[in-house]
Amino acid sequence: MKAQIIQSFGDPSVFERKEIPKPEVQPGQVLIQVKATSVNPIDTKVRGGAVPALSPELPAVLHGDVAGIVTEVGTGVTNFKPGDEVFGCAGGFKGTSGALAEFMLADAQLLAHKPKNLSMEEAAALPLVSITAWESLFTRGQLKAGQKILIHAATGGVGHVAIQLAKWAGAQVFATGSSKEKLDIATQLGADVGINYREESVQDYLQKYTDGKGFDIVFDTVGGENLDRSFEAAAINGTVLSIATRSTHDLSILHAKGLSLHVTFMLLKILDKDQRKLHGEILSKIAETVEEGKLRPLIDPTTFTFDEVSKAHQYMESQKAIGKIVLKNNW
Missing domain, CATH: 3.40.50.720 (NAD(P)-binding Rossmann-like Domain)
Structure with a gap:
C-alpha cells in the first residue's frame, strides 16, 4: 500500500511516499481504509523528534486522527463490521502506526461510528x-x-x-x-x-x-x-x-x-491499552452531539492531499490556520 513515511526526524521535508506492506488485522483490531486525516500540533512535534517518549520506531507512519471505512475486523470485535464508517485518534505514536497511508490498523476501542452528518474530512478534524x-x-x-x-x-x-x-x-x-x-x-x-x-x-x-x-x-x-x-x-x-x-x-x-x-494529556490513554475504551466512549458521545447539531468542526479553508503532507505541516507551523487543517487521501 502507499504511505507517507519518515525515516528520520526533522523538518516537514522528511516525509516521503513509499510502498509498504498492508497491515494484517489482529485480534481486537480493525483495518481501516483511510479517507482523511488532520494535523495536530503533536504530529509536528513527533515528526520533529521533540517528544521521544511518544515517538514510534523509524521508519514510521504518522498522524493520529483518522476517518475511513472498516474493511476487516479482528476476532473479538463486535461493535464494528466491514463497511462501517468510523473515526478516531488511533495511532501515529509509540507502538502504533498512523493514518498517512491507504490502510490503518487500529484498536477498535479507540474508534466510534462516524457522525452521519459529517464528511470524512470533517470527521477527521474532530477526534484528538x-x-x-x-x-x-x-x-x-x-x-x-x-x-x-x-x-x-x-x-x-x-x-x-x-x-x-x-x-x-x-x-x-x-x-x-x-x-x-x-x-x-x-x-x-x-x-x-x-x-x-x-x-x-x-x-x-x-x-x-x-x-x-x-x-x-x-x-x-x-x-x-x-x-x-x-x-x-x-x-x-x-x-x-x-x-x-x-x-x-x-x-x-x-x-x-x-x-x-x-x-489533560489525551495521548496517555492511547499508550495505555487498559484505558483506550474511554476514548471510544467519548467519541460516541461526541458523534451524538454532532448529529444533534450541537457541535461542528471549524476547518481552515486551505486543505491538502496526502501527497501534500509536507505543505500541511509547514502551514501548521506557520500558525496562520484558523481551526483544523485536514488532508484528503488522494490515492
Whole structure:
C-alpha cells in the first residue's frame, strides 16, 4: 500500500511516499481504509523528534486522527463490521502506526461510528481535539450549567470545540481571540462574549464581565505566560484546565486563591491499552452531539492531499490556520 513515511526526524521535508506492506488485522483490531486525516500540533512535534517518549520506531507512519471505512475486523470485535464508517485518534505514536497511508490498523476501542452528518474530512478534524475538550471540561473540570467559563484561543483546534461543548452543557461562555474575525467566529460557534486579549487586560475583562470576581473555570489551550493569566482570571476556589503545561510557573497564586489545576494529556490513554475504551466512549458521545447539531468542526479553508503532507505541516507551523487543517487521501 502507499504511505507517507519518515525515516528520520526533522523538518516537514522528511516525509516521503513509499510502498509498504498492508497491515494484517489482529485480534481486537480493525483495518481501516483511510479517507482523511488532520494535523495536530503533536504530529509536528513527533515528526520533529521533540517528544521521544511518544515517538514510534523509524521508519514510521504518522498522524493520529483518522476517518475511513472498516474493511476487516479482528476476532473479538463486535461493535464494528466491514463497511462501517468510523473515526478516531488511533495511532501515529509509540507502538502504533498512523493514518498517512491507504490502510490503518487500529484498536477498535479507540474508534466510534462516524457522525452521519459529517464528511470524512470533517470527521477527521474532530477526534484528538474533541476528546481533549470533553475530558478537560467534563471529566476534569466537572463543568455545570450556569457556570462562567473562560476559554482561551477561541478558533484553535481544542478551543473551538470547547466553546460548543460548554455552550451545549449550559455554561455562560467567554472566549479570547486576537482579532475581530476570530471573535466573530467564536460567537457564531456559541460564545456569549468574545474578548480581544490584545486590547483588554485580564483585570479589564474580569471587572467588565465578573465584577472583578473571576471565572468559575478557565480553560487554557495556549500555555506559557497564558497559564499565568489563566490563574489571574480564575475566581477564588475556581478551576484552571490546561493542555499545555510544559513550563515553569509561580504557583503561589493557586494557594492564595485556592485554585484547582487539571492537566489533560489525551495521548496517555492511547499508550495505555487498559484505558483506550474511554476514548471510544467519548467519541460516541461526541458523534451524538454532532448529529444533534450541537457541535461542528471549524476547518481552515486551505486543505491538502496526502501527497501534500509536507505543505500541511509547514502551514501548521506557520500558525496562520484558523481551526483544523485536514488532508484528503488522494490515492
